[in-house]
Amino acid sequence: MALQHFDAQWFLDHIWQRKALLLKDAIPNFECPLDGNDLAGLACEDDIDSRIIIEKDGAWELRDGPFDEAIFATLPASKWTLLVQSVDHFLPELSDLFAHFRFIPRWRAEDIMVSYACDGGNVGPHYDQYDVFLVQGSGRRRWKIGGHCTEDTPLNTLAGLRLLKEFNAEQEYVLEAGDVLYVPPGVAHWGIAEGDDCITLSVGFRAPSEASLISDYSDDIASLLDESIRYQDPRLEAKAHPAEIPVEVCQHVKSLLLQHLDDETHIARWFGEMMTRVPDQENFIDHSLSPENFLIELAEGAVLQIRLGARLAFDDNYLYADGLAFPYPPEQKDDVKALCEFECGVAIDTAHRLSPDMIYALFCNGTLCFYDDTQS
Structure with missing residues (x-):
């Protein structure tokens, strides 16, 4: 199932992980596979990750699920959002949405998060550390797109959220059912529901940090090594200062580490296992x-x-x-x-x-x- 009027190779060559792009009416005649009641029901399940975010006077409140269904009757008339993670793990109709994005490697796919918002509902200005296609399921949402952020970008974390302290919109789009907005990692964005029954399906793609790659691979190597094999000194100089670590020793240790990196078969197996690993x-x-x-x-x-x-x-x-x-x-x-x-x-x-x-x-x-x- 290809996206309408979409050149996948052009997208990968010019847009992917570079800048945001609106794909208007990319999924024609799209019918959202769930509604707000369905999502609320999932949010009440113990084994499902869910959140409610409420905005009031420019401040945000975060509530973590699972929820009692009675809570939904107590929410304000506007400016709140319900988010449920990995909904594709529970609804086959939603899992089918990945078929539109198979021009991205399957092993990069993460999950589909669904958000339901009433009028004005939003989660604040933020950026993600992964690629995401924001598919409008029903209703309307206005998306404001800002610039690229870095780890030095000032954040407000008081509410348990990572919100941008400053946000300057460079582009604005209003999405309706079937529209798709691609947002790469690090690009600031802010989506606000216009009217009730606004549902957005966030098709996310995993991007492990270099730190986690190195940590995971080193753990994998360590699990296979024999504890009886110990560090052995290179040639030592009897007249050397007893507290000095000579450069030759550092080079020796480097060679020990590199010999475990020069195994393409091992790296391929480890990477395939890591990128297909699932929680629980x-x-x-x-x-x-x-x-x-x-x-x-x-x-x-x-x-x-x-x-x-x-x-x-x-x-x-x-x-x-x-x-x-x-x-x-x-x-x-x-x-x-x-x-x-x-x-x-x-x-x-x-x-x-x-x-x-x-x-x-x-x-x-x-x-x-x-x-x-x-x-x-």
Whole structure:
């Protein structure tokens, strides 16, 4: 499902991670897959991340969920917003929205946050550290776009929010259903609902910091090393000052570290696992069926789907699924690619895809589950 009148390669070459861009009527005749009542119901669930932000006289108040449904009757008539994270993990119709943005690598996809706002509702001027496509689901929202921010940009964090102390709009757009606004990392923006029943679907893409990449990779290396292998001195000089660390020692330590960085196979496996990792993956692991009973279920007509919120990627050696690397033989690469082309929550035909062992392993990992057509 391509965006209307959209050149993906031009976008990637000239816009992506550079500047904001409005895509007017990018999804024609768009019908929002949920309404305010649906979102409020999700916000009352214990395992769903939700927030309410209320603006009053230029100040913002943050309330964290889960909420009791009675709270919604106590909210003011205007200037409040309900935000619910990872709604695509619970609604197949919303997960389908990712299909419009598959020109961005699948392993970069994060989740879809949904915000519902009444007239004047907003979360204040801010910037994000990730790429986001803001899809207007219903109602109208005025977006003001500012300049690029850095870590030195002054912020107001008094309300538990990271709001800009100063905001100067350089562009303004009013979005209606089906319009899409792309905002790259670091670009200031401020969206204000114009009228009630304003729903915005934020399609976010993960961008780990360099600090987290280095930390995660070093942890991965350390987990594989033998503790009995210890630091050994290079050649020492008997007449050297006892407290001095010679440059030769630093060079020796550098060589020890670099030898663990010069392993492209290891880096590829680690990166694939890290970029497909999901929070609380242990909640999805399923060993309830033996391999034999699992194959019986399939033989009797059971159909599989990719779990809502699952993350997939592949390279020449591994299929990466929800933080694990599954090796596969070269002759199965086309089947691996085919599996990764399915969207989450869609019934998939497994008769000619991968080996039974691979399919069962993905089922146990929670990446695949039995298809429930009552959710579609």
